[in-house]
Amino acid sequence: MKAREEILSRVRSALVAAPRATDPGGDGIRRDYAHVRDLTDQLTLFVERVQNYRATVIRTDPDGVTAAIAKGLAGARRVVVPPGFNRSWVPEHLDVVQDEPALRADELDTVDAVLTSAAIGIAVTGTIVLDHTQGQGRRALTLVPDLHVCVVTADQIVGDVPEAITALSSAVHSRRPLTWISGPSATVDIELQRVEGVHGPRTLHIVLVE
């Protein structure tokens, strides 16, 4: 017997005596947890939670976006900006590196920073999620450079994980990859002491446009 058939047959015989569910995914599952969280000030909570994980948030009105981005990118010379990012937001003095045609990984490793937008932000967990559509670039862009500046707008912030899962459902069903980012990369592998910055960007600045 081939492996597939044998495993499926083992599964069937393992469950011979088990109570059979007539409706997979159905009534037996109790889902009385909170689907929406009642949050008084979602934006302030988002800012607080992001900072908890030692990323910074720069709050700005729409007129101040370019200045806020410039502040976040301070010190970076060559910055990769993915296709579809709002060009009017990009500070003038920047040495913008294009990802068309796609940069090799070692080329990307010589870039100082990456500037992107995001799909959504999650207040309770201080998370931003990229669905890698316009303005966010393919996954490697926000991974290899050491500094990530990410612009997110107030209307993109949701309360908690269930709302995020709902908001991201169509991206997943159209087979887009997702990257959930909560602070800079980190490790607790040595004596459980938290160290920020291992392989991903060691610095994350979020520009929140209200």
Place this chain on the structure above:
Amino acid sequence: MMSNTATFIGMPPFPIAARKALADSQLRGNIRNATHTIRAKRAHVCGELDDFEQLRQAGADIKDDVLRNLGRYLEQVEESLTAAGATVHWARDGAEANKIVVDIARRHRVDEVVKVKSMATQEIELNAALEAAGIAAWETDLAELIVQLGHDLPSHILVPAIHRNRSEVREIFLREMGKVGMPAEDDLSDDPAELAGAARRHLREKFLRAKVAVSGANFLVAETGTLVVVESEGNGRMCLTLPEVLISVVGIEKVVPTWTDLEVFLQLLPRSATGERMNPYTSTWTGVTPGDGPQEVHVVLLDNGRTKVLSDEVGRQALRCIRCSACINVCPVYERTGGHAYGSVYPGPIGAILTPMLRGVGADEQTDSLPFASTLCGACYEVCPVLINIPEVLVHLREKVVDSHRGGVPGALQAAMTGASWTFGNSTRLGVLQKLAGLSSAVIGRRGLIGRMPAPLSRWTDARDLPAPPRESFRRWWARTDAGRRDTGGHPQNTRKGLDDK
């Protein structure tokens, strides 16, 4: 190639391994410090959610639904993955899974792969199989790197190098990094941030040139074929994104029915595991994304004993496990012995039930000792995010172990227990022995505890301290004082003044 891969094969049974671990005060200090830190963080962030209990119930219910309908969900996930451009493989056991991975790597003519931390590939000892085929497997998780460079074994699911302190890590990096790639700088200190920096530099060249990556997965969504990897360092993202070929080895119990179900698990897992509201990075991918990431994607669906666990009516709940390690971090036995004593990639309470069921009860003495590596205190059940009743399964497996040995040659522990039943079965024998015990001060230590006793009783006392018996047995005291009516205060337990004094 130099043999770098340590193995759990041939480990002694738990009580013997535990005795060695208990004598290592450095190890006990490292583990105590680490587990207490993470315990407090977990309790804090889980307490923040007023619906955490409801989330646990939903997590358990969803996993039970998966297990009851596993065949159906596996067929569905195969269909979804294939439609998304992934190639699906099925592996009955570790050897079959290893061969699939080795064959893919060979077809691409590579002599190295980069790896994301994965319990499944550790369980099947993939690294050794790759090494035997002349392919180096580079572990990229910081703790896994420490374990690999130290020619060591993991001792915890989540922080596999929990038994190493910073100065040990520094020594390992200085000694070993240069042998397999970019060396650590000579003036490397033992500051964790500097050590993490050394790992970043060492691994970056490997990430940038790797053609093939191997990962596991935390979840696999049947409805869409979406794989989910939850991590902290970004080594996962490097492996999942930069190489051309990605092979994910996934246990068949990792399936969840729908994308929506992740709203439960992505709350339960990070809070239970590292005590964070959310882990730094979570990656999801669905087959091949044109122009982004690996363009050849394989998924190996692994049985390797899981259907055996599924057939155990009491034990199958262990397949709900999402590998968070909360049970390990609260376990008083693990805290004192560390992970190596369990002789398995799955240590602690979950390992004590999962390993015997995956390998099969009665397979060997080491495996059979695991269900007894517990005090049944129940702390593990209280923290489990998917409500696995570990004490219930432990007791169930103890019965199975005893049953499987019935009729065979009795082991030493069994001989001791047979001796006990001979003793307790007859009041004269008990009296004589108690008298002997009361007089044998030679075995009683300074703290009034009994230390090591000669075989076969050493099988019990090796890993346990017993309170020393009173100088006079209860039976003797009863006889001497006419049931307490003529008490002269001679009995040690009767010298307290209290409510009984009239």
